[in-house]
Amino acid sequence: MRVVLRNQGREVEISGRRRVKELLAELGVLPETVLVIRGRELLTIDEVVREDDVIELRPVISGGGAA
Amino acid sequence: MKCRKCGGRAVLELRRHNTAFCAGDFLDFFRHQTLETIRRWKMLSRDEPVLVAVSGGKDSLALWDVLLEAGYTTAGLYIDLGIFDYSRESKARCQAFAAGRDARLIVVSVAEEVGAGIPQVKDVTRRPTCSACGLSKRYIMNRAALDHGFGVVATGHNLDDEAATLLGSTLRWDESSLARQTPVLEATHPKLVRRVKPLFRTSERETAAYAFLRGIDYIVEECPFARGATSITHKEVLNRLEDASPGSKASFLTTSLERARPRFQAAEPVDLRECVRCGQTTTGEVCAFCKLSDQVRRAGEAPSKTHAARCSQTLQT
Numbered sequence: 001m002r003v004v005l006r007n008q009g010r011e012v013e014i015s016g017r018r019r020v021k022e023l024l025a026e027l028g029v030l031p032e033t034v035l036v037i038r039g040r041e042l043l044t045i046d047e048v049v050r051e052d053d054v055i056e057l058r059p060v061i062s063g064g065g066a067a
Numbered sequence: 068m069k070c071r072k073c074g075g076r077a078v079l080e081l082r083r084h085n086t087a088f089c090a091g092d093f094l095d096f097f098r099h100q101t102l103e104t105i106r107r108w109k110m111l112s113r114d115e116p117v118l119v120a121v122s123g124g125k126d127s128l129a130l131w132d133v134l135l136e137a138g139y140t141t142a143g144l145y146i147d148l149g150i151f152d153y154s155r156e157s158k159a160r161c162q163a164f165a166a167g168r169d170a171r172l173i174v175v176s177v178a179e180e181v182g183a184g185i186p187q188v189k190d191v192t193r194r195p196t197c198s199a200c201g202l203s204k205r206y207i208m209n210r211a212a213l214d215h216g217f218g219v220v221a222t223g224h225n226l227d228d229e230a231a232t233l234l235g236s237t238l239r240w241d242e243s244s245l246a247r248q249t250p251v252l253e254a255t256h257p258k259l260v261r262r263v264k265p266l267f268r269t270s271e272r273e274t275a276a277y278a279f280l281r282g283i284d285y286i287v288e289e290c291p292f293a294r295g296a297t298s299i300t301h302k303e304v305l306n307r308l309e310d311a312s313p314g315s316k317a318s319f320l321t322t323s324l325e326r327a328r329p330r331f332q333a334a335e336p337v338d339l340r341e342c343v344r345c346g347q348t349t350t351g352e353v354c355a356f357c358k359l360s361d362q363v364r365r366a367g368e369a370p371s372k373t374h375a376a377r378c379s380q381t382l383q384t
Contacts, residue, residue: 032306035275042078044068060275061302
């Protein structure tokens with residue numbers, strides 16, 4: 001599957017199906033820090049992603065100075 | 068994973084609540100949590116117009132969306148920081164959001180107020196960039212609210228923002244910051260408007276999910292000056308704690324507000340007066356914003372016409 005790491009400007013190819021939780025652990029990404037998006041849907045950490053999926057990991061951390 | 072309410076397919080798990088929701092029930096949960104926070108903390112009243120500070124990011128646009136849906140009378144305030152493409156794109160998103168909902172958007176430019184945009188301000192001040200930017204935004208928010216007749220400003224600060232600020236203040240035992248940090252900053256001076264943070268109990272992931280599921284086109288890209296900011300490091304540390312022990316961030320913040328803040332408040336009385344130059348509130352003679360504006364002017368940037376005109380008006384009255 002193709003995993004798009006938004007804001008890092010990179011994509012990685014990962015073979016084989018697995019749970020989102022395992023995918024995030026392999027990439028060293030904490031579940032609390034991203035939305036996991038497949039097409040127009042959000043995925044929970046126990047969803048299974050497949051070989052032909054395109055997955056976006058969209059970071060949710062923003063900021064710098066408090067407004 | 069199944070939705071706790073309807074048993075359908077869940078799209079978001081919330082570990083700190085030990086639950087998960089489908090899209091529709093999550094949106095209801097998010098709206099209810101925001102409106103309940105507003106009610107419990109007496110943040111807004113139905114008959115009072117509210118100025119919503121919007122950046123083009125997920126939090127402030129999600130907040131504005133909830134308030135509009137709930138029937139509050141609102142206007143958006145976009146502060147143009149002059150940060151190259153980042154500001155152009157974030158402004159365009161705020162304009163599109165407002166146009167799509169037939170809502171009023173007020174735009175104020177830092178360059179007009181302080182004499183230069185944030186990229187130039189960063190080069191003339193010893194303050195960290197995010198600090199100079201935050202100072203400018205707080206000043207402009209208050210000023211714009213007064214100018215346009217709003218008694219309250221709502222910002223999109225979320226649980227992660229507030230917990231990270233608290234961690235930073237605690238690491239320095241900054242008593243003044245610990246006393247000031249609250250979801251409701253009351254108007255303690257006639258020149259100060261009330262500031263409220265209705266999303267302070269909501270995590271960043273929840274606001275991002277709300278914005279995504281509502282189809283809000285927000286700016287995902289990070290402010291170029293926020294890279295490597297200390298507050299982001301604090302957020303990362305807190306997320307590690309949250310991962311190991313869900314609920315840590317909320318517990319850190321809410322227990323601090325309940326137990327620690329009252330003690331710091333008692334020790335830190337604040338004496339507000341009006342800046343002799345611009346008339347806005349300050350604890351000294353000249354406010355920090357006027358000092359920043361002076362630094363920009365001394366560095367040879369164009370003096371701020373708007374701010375200089377206001378200062379001369381204040382001095383004449």
